[in-house]
Amino acid sequence: MTGTREIPMRTATPPRPAGMSGRPRQASVTSDWRERLPVLTGAKIRLRELELTDAPSLLALLTTEEVSRFISPPPTTVEGFERFITWAQGERAHGRYVCFAVVPHGMNTAVGLFQVRQLEAGFANAEWGFAIGSDFWGTGMFADGAQLVVDFAIETIGVHRLEARAAVLNGRGNGALRKIGAVEEGVLRRSFLKDGRYLDQVLWSILSEDWLRSKAVWGSKAVH
Numbered sequence: 037m038t039g040t041r042e043i044p045m046r047t048a049t050p051p052r053p054a055g056m057s058g059r060p061r062q063a064s065v066t067s068d069w070r071e072r073l074p075v076l077t078g079a080k081i082r083l084r085e086l087e088l089t090d091a092p093s094l095l096a097l098l099t100t101e102e103v104s105r106f107i108s109p110p111p112t113t114v115e116g117f118e119r120f121i122t123w124a125q126g127e128r129a130h131g132r133y134v135c136f137a138v139v140p141h142g143m144n145t146a147v148g149l150f151q152v153r154q155l156e157a158g159f160a161n162a163e164w165g166f167a168i169g170s171d172f173w174g175t176g177m178f179a180d181g182a183q184l185v186v187d188f189a190i191e192t193i194g195v196h197r198l199e200a201r202a203a204v205l206n207g208r209g210n211g212a213l214r215k216i217g218a219v220e221e222g223v224l225r226r227s228f229l230k231d232g233r234y235l236d237q238v239l240w241s242i243l244s245e246d247w248l249r250s251k252a253v254w255g256s257k258a259v260h
Contacts, residue, residue: 069192070131076188078180083136083150086124090137090146091117097147097169106206106230107167124151131159134193138168138181147172150185155199162195173208182216190244197243203228204236213240217250 076083091114097103098110111117127133133153137146148168155161164185168178189195200218202209214220218240226234 069134069188070129073128073134073136076136076184078184080141080175080177080180082139082141083181083184084139086121086135086137086146086149088118088121091115091121093145093147094149097171098149098167100170102170103167106203106209108230110167127153134188136181136185138166138177140172140177148177148181150181152185152189152193152195152198159193160196161199162189162193162197163199163201164189165200178212179216182212186216186242186247190247195244197241200240201228201237202240203230204238210238210240217247218242219246 073083073085094117095111095114098107099112104110111120124133124135128135131154133151135149135151138148138150139146148166150164150166152162152164155163166178166181166185168181186198189198200213201224202213204210204223210220219242221239221241224237224239227237228235
């Protein structure tokens with residue numbers, strides 16, 4: 037996992053989810069994402085709709101001690117992940133939430149996920165989060181997927197402000213958010229309950245105008 041990990045994966049209520057790299061990326065995808073999420077392709081991974089067949093790999097990779105340290109307890113069975121996937125598809129159909137499976141090139145099974153949920157009707161303000169199996173940490177897959185997800189949230193869904201929360205103790209997650217250009221806004225004291233104790237969280241944000249300005253600067257440098 038290379039980023040924030042405070043990601044409840046419940047089936048009754050919406051989960052709390054929660055860079056610019058120097059290479060060209062695919063153009064913004066225009067689609068009716070409420071019908072089905074498009075496939076987003078990066079240099080190292082594909083992001084696609086979660087499928088029920090992803091449940092076994094997600095169970096194996098996202099319930100390890102390393103990954104689950106800073107997330108709300110994930111499902112503990114294949115059936116639990118299947119219920120989460122079905123719930124996620126239903127929330128997407130209602131226009132409230134999206135969840136992408138992370139699939140490395142050369143593989144067919146998911147090794148993690150990215151999710152974005154609205155904080156207000158219409159998705160102007162949203163929150164995102166991500167979890168990736170520890171075998172794939174340090175591979176650049178987070179940065180690859182993060183740019184795709186933020187692009188999609190801002191340019192396709194229309195998000196103006198995208199927030200993420202990471203436990204202060206989660207050095208890897210905070211470092212990853214800083215690296216992609218998120219702005220640290222402050223500390224939310226005792227805001228995340230984990231294993232019976234409340235942890236402080238760092239609040240991060242990405243504004244659409246800042247993100248698009250950074251893309252424009254990178255684009256002009258690429259041309260020259």
